[in-house]
Amino acid sequence: MNSLRTVKGMHDILPKEMPKWHFLEETFRELVDRFGYQEIRTPAVEPLELFVRGIGEVTDIVEKEMYAFEDKGGARLALRPEGTASAIRSYIQHNIGGQQPISKFYYVGPMFRRERPAKGRYRQFYQAGAELIGVEEPTADAEIIDMAVQFVEALGIENVRVQINSLGDQETRPLFRDALVEYFAGDLDKLCPDCRRRLQTNPLRVLDCKVRDCVETAAGAPSVLDYLTGEAAGHFNELKRLLDENGTPYQVAPKMVRGLDYYTRTIFEIQGESDTLGSQATIVGGGRYDNLVKDLGGKQTPTIGFAFGIERLLLMLGPGASVAVRPTIYVAGIGDGGLDRAITLARTLRKAGNKIEVSYREGSLRSQLKRADRYGAIIAIIAGEDEAARGNVTWRNMKDGSQEEVSLSDLDERLEAHK
Ligand code: AMP
Numbered sequence: 101m102n103s104l105r106t107v108k109g110m111h112d113i114l115p116k117e118m119p120k121w122h123f124l125e126e127t128f129r130e131l132v133d134r135f136g137y138q139e140i141r142t143p144a145v146e147p148l149e150l151f152v153r154g155i156g157e158v159t160d161i162v163e164k165e166m167y168a169f170e171d172k173g174g175a176r177l178a179l180r181p182e183g184t185a186s187a188i189r190s191y192i193q194h195n196i197g198g199q200q201p202i203s204k205f206y207y208v209g210p211m212f213r214r215e216r217p218a219k220g221r222y223r224q225f226y227q228a229g230a231e232l233i234g235v236e237e238p239t240a241d242a243e244i245i246d247m248a249v250q251f252v253e254a255l256g257i258e259n260v261r262v263q264i265n266s267l268g269d270q271e272t273r274p275l276f277r278d279a280l281v282e283y284f285a286g287d288l289d290k291l292c293p294d295c296r297r298r299l300q301t302n303p304l305r306v307l308d309c310k311v312r313d314c315v316e317t318a319a320g321a322p323s324v325l326d327y328l329t330g331e332a333a334g335h336f337n338e339l340k341r342l343l344d345e346n347g348t349p350y351q352v353a354p355k356m357v358r359g360l361d362y363y364t365r366t367i368f369e370i371q372g373e374s375d376t377l378g379s380q381a382t383i384v385g386g387g388r389y390d391n392l393v394k395d396l397g398g399k400q401t402p403t404i405g406f407a408f409g410i411e412r413l414l415l416m417l418g419p420g421a422s423v424a425v426r427p428t429i430y431v432a433g434i435g436d437g438g439l440d441r442a443i444t445l446a447r448t449l450r451k452a453g454n455k456i457e458v459s460y461r462e463g464s465l466r467s468q469l470k471r472a473d474r475y476g477a478i479i480a481i482i483a484g485e486d487e488a489a490r491g492n493v494t495w496r497n498m499k500d501g502s503q504e505e506v507s508l509s510d511l512d513e514r515l516e517a518h519k
Pocket of ligand 1: 221
C-alpha cells in the first residue's frame with residue numbers, strides 16, 4: 101500500500117519548529133493585547149458566498165485559488181482563503197457593534213489558497229491579523245500601521261519599508277477605472293489574456309498583475325492619487341501627518357493596489373529584504389474596507405486592518421528568534437520498587453510546576469541516564485533504594501556528571517531555579 105502523505109502545498113509543522121512559531125505568535129498576542137485587541141476564532145469553512153461578496157468575484161483568490169465545494173447536503177462552501185471576511189461576518193452575525201461600537205479583533209489561523217506551491221507560498225498557510233472596526237478617522241489608520249510596524253520590530257526584523265497609498269472612496273473608483281481603461285486601450289495587445297479580460301471587469305487588477313509585459317505596460321498608468329475626492333485626500337494627508345508625528349517612516353506608493361477588492365481609502369504594505377523570498381518581500385498587508393460590513397449585510401461601518409503570513413515571516417527571522425525552552429529534569433528510579441518511586445516523585449514534581457521526564461519501564465541506571473541525555477535533561481534525580489530509606493534522592497548534574505545526596509524536602513527549593 102502507498103504510504104499516505106500530506107496534500108501538495110500543505111505541510112506538517114513539526115515539534116522542533118514550534119519554538120519559533122510560539123515566539124512569533126506570543127510576540128503578536130502580547131503586542132496586540134497592549135493595544136486592546138481581543139482574539140476572535142471563526143470556522144475554517146464558510147459559505148462560499150461570503151468570499152464571493154467579500155473579496156470580490158474578479159480576484160485571483162476567488163476566481164482561481166479558492167477551495168470551493170459542495171458538501172453532501174448540497175451546501176456551497178469554501179475553505180477560508182483569508183481572515184477578514186470571516187471576522188466581519190462574525191461581527192455582523194453576533195451584533196457585536198451593538199454592544200461595542202468600536203471593536204478590535206485579532207485572529208491567528210490556517211488559510212487555504214490553491215496557488216502554485218513555491219518557497220513561502222503554500223496551499224495551507226497561517227495568517228494572523230487585526231481588525232479595528234467602527235472608526236472613520238485617520239487616527240485608526242495610524243494606529244493600525246504603527247502596531248504592524250512595532251510587531252515587525254519586536255521580531256527583530258530590520259530594514260523594512262512601509263508603503264502607503266489611498267484608493268479613494270466610492271466616487272474615486274469609477275473615475276479611476278475609466279482613466280485606466282482609457283490608458284490601456286491603446287496597448288491591449290501588450291497585456292496578458294487575463295489582464296485583457298480584467299480590463300473589462302476590474303481594471304484595477306491590471307496594476308496588480310505580475311506578468312512582465314503587464315508590469316511594463318502599467319508603468320506609465322495614471323495614479324489613483326490624482327482622482328481622490330477632497331475628503332479622501334484630506335484623510336490621506338492627515339494619516340501622513342500622524343505617521344510623521346509618530347516617527348513612523350513610510351513611502352507613498354501611488355501604483356500600489358492590493359489583491360482584494362474590498363479595500364477603500366488607505367492601503368499599506370510592510371516590505372522587508374529577504375534572501376529566501378527574493379529581494380523584496382511583502383511581510384504585512386492591510387488597509388481600509390469601509391464598505392465591507394455593509395456589503396456583507398451589516399450597517400455602514402468603517403473598518404481597517406492588516407494580515408501577515410506566518411510562514412513567510414518565519415523565513416525572515418534570525419536563528420536567535422525563538423521562545424526559551426524550559427529545561428527538562430529527569431527522574432530515574434533504581435532498585436526494588438524503583439519504577440513506582442520514580443513515577444510517584446515525577447507526579448509530585450510535575451504538580452509543583454516542574455518539567456519532568458520519567459521512565460515508563462524498569463531500567464538500569466546506565467540506560468536511564470542515557471535516556472535523560474536524549475531528552476536533553478539538565479538534572480537527573482535518582483530515586484534509589486538506599487537513599488529512599490534515608491528520605492533522600494541523588495541529585496546529578498547532567499552536564500558535568502557531579503552528584504550529591506539531597507533530602508527530598510529540599511527538592512522544591514533546588515528545582516525553583518530550573519522552572
Ligand atoms: P493577502 O491576504 O493576499 O493580502 O496576503 C497577506 C499575507 O499572507 C502575504 O503578505 C503573505 O505573507 C501571506 N500569504 C498570502 N498567500 C500565501 C500563500 N499562498 N502561502 C503563504 N503565505 C501567503
